[in-house]
Amino acid sequence: MKIPEGIKYSKDHEWVKMEGNLAYLGITDYAQDSLGDIVFIELPAEGDVLASGQPMGVVESVKAASDVYMPLSGTVKKVNNVLLDNPESINKDPYDSWMIAVEPTDASELETLLDHVEYKKLCAKL
Amino acid sequence: MKKTPLYQVHQDLGGKIIEFGGWALPVQYSGVLDEHHTVRNAAGLFDVSHMGEISVKGPEAGKYIQRIVTNDISQAKKNQVIYTPMCYPDGGVVDDLLIYKFDDEKYLLVVNAANTEKDYQWFRSNLQEDATIENISDKVAQIAIQGPMSEAILQKLTRINLADIPFYGFMDKIELDGVNALVSRTGYTGEDGFEIYLSPADAPGLWMKLLSAGEKEGLKPAGLGARDTLRFEAALPLYGQEISRDISPLEARLGIFVKLDKEVFMGKEALKKQKEQSPGRKLVGFEMIDRGIPRHDYRVRFDGKDIGYVTTGSYSPTLNKNIGLALLESAHAQVDKTIEIIIREKPLKARIIKLPFYKKRYKK
CATH class of the missing domain: 2.40.30.110 (Aminomethyltransferase beta-barrel domains)
Structure with missing residues (x-):
């Protein structure tokens, strides 16, 4: 199970990577492994304003559909549309497969997220 | 959760175990997609020990089964398998099952895992003929090998010529590398393949022997996930989805397994009416x-x-x-x-x- 250092994690198994003023979001290695083969995703539109905890997209494996939740509040600035045709890349490279980039509404929300040590502990308990 | 005799094998080989109809079974091994393609192109190995087995024996065993299912078994030969729905008087489906005919007085019924107890009670409460019914599910393990390479792989373990088993035929008391088994050319994937019934104690050993026998052909263990996508592509019905208490076999495109010209069977009047008025x-x-x-x-x-x-x-x-x-x-x-x-x-x-x-x- 890969849990890289230097990025933040949510309890719902999303990762957050800050680059400049944008937060790139994706799902973790643990999440892709639990879902199995990902065959379909849905993403929000650029400009959507989403609150922390709100669904921002859907990831579907062969067996089931799962919501992906916003780990923080923000405005969608970029959408990784390439993933729509290659959802399997999330299985292969979950941390390179960012789904959207948002401009956070409240930078302090970042502090409420887990670091790699805390996230590792969370996964160990599951 | 109930465990099949292969539970430990699934754990040891890295199967991802989930709960399915009260049973702990692997949903996948290498991944649903990989397993699915493996079955279409080579062969996959499935643990289907959760399926229910009910034996019906006695002078009127055939007469009884003929009355309780919708298909016609009167022309069935020894060593033949027949697929059939089984209906309530109103035409809803109790279950769909396979009937293995050993002879006129001995049959084995293979039913859906989650329905085993319900079916057993149904069989007993509707028995009027001279026959005995026994739920032998706990004494029977079942392994399915499915895919175009199945025959070549299974042939390595037996002297019996598997080509002699026709589609929906079976042979009993076959020796598979020292293990006694019943083998039928049946399955739930839309591919050629076999279902193997054997004693629970022999199941782990045979599973491992099959995996090593099929290594060159690309045989892989597969789980419930691929089993479902495979049967679905072939449009094979699943109880609780395509057929149920509230869906008749005529509605579910299973009309060819409903023989309305049979003299009498459970659900006949309702199904006949449904057919006349078109469902x-x-x-x-x-x-x-x-x-x-x-x-x-x-x-x-x-x-x-x-x-x-x-x-x-x-x-x-x-x-x-x-x-x-x-x-x-x-x-x-x-x-x-x-x-x-x-x-x-x-x-x-x-x-x-x-x-x-x-x-x-x-x-x-």
């Missing part, structure tokens, strides 16, 4: 035009009106499309018609297509 609902296949994966229970609409629901929907690994089976009002069940599937509250376009999605490749 109100019909199962159809469809493929998505818009982006989205249909799932079980999603609503289907046409022209703003609710016309039915999805019984099974999935991404199809073989066709690389999103497809589904839906039970629709008969008037709307026309090939090429554009319908709407409600996915997360959005109506998305789909087209009704011919079934099956995948042409079965049985060896007949």
